[in-house]
Amino acid sequence: QVQLVESGGGSVQAGGSLRLSCAASGYGYTSFVMAYVAWFRQVAGKEREGVAVISGSGNTYYADSVKGRFSVSRDNAKRTLSVQMNSLKLEDTGIYYCAAARGALERDKWTVPEYYNYWGQGTQVTVSS
Numbered sequence: 001q002v003q004l005v006e007s008g009g010g011s012v013q014a015g016g017s018l019r020l021s022c023a024a025s026g027y028g029y030t031s032f033v034m035a036y037v038a039w040f041r042q043v044a045g046k047e048r049e050g051v052a053v054i055s056g057s058g059n060t061y062y063a064d065s066v067k068g069r070f071s072v073s074r075d076n077a078k079r080t081l082s083v084q085m086n087s088l089k090l091e092d093t094g095i096y097y098c099a100a101a102r103g104a105l106e107r108d109k110w111t112v113p114e115y116y117n118y119w120g121q122g123t124q125v126t127v128s129s
Helices: 029-034
Strands: 002-006 010-011 018-025 037-042 049-052 060-062 070-075 079-084 094-100 123-128
Touching: 002 123, 018 037, 018 094, 018 123, 029 123, 037 070, 037 079, 049 070, 049 079, 060 070
Parallel strands: 010 123
Antiparallel strands: 002 018, 018 079, 037 049, 037 094, 049 060, 070 079, 094 123
């Protein structure tokens, strides 16, 4: 059974940086290489937003709100996913989830939560002034 476990959340002042990591267990190497993985953000009262996506081959997508500030990466051998978040803003506050699909996703599904099969428990990121 696939499990995703996030780490690295916390509190930081605006302008600071955080790095979130996600460890996947239960994935075979080939299955993980093929899987699209992503970071979603949830803010109270709003829908879960896909902020960064990376394919098995390293193609990436970033939401406009984080483009230029966030950098997503993955280590297929270690079955891990990370996102480096720089120049954090107050509006980056939320619960961050890593998510993984069973395989590849078409471009229009990259940020749709329903197409991801596995989710971590979430980690809180709080940015203060």
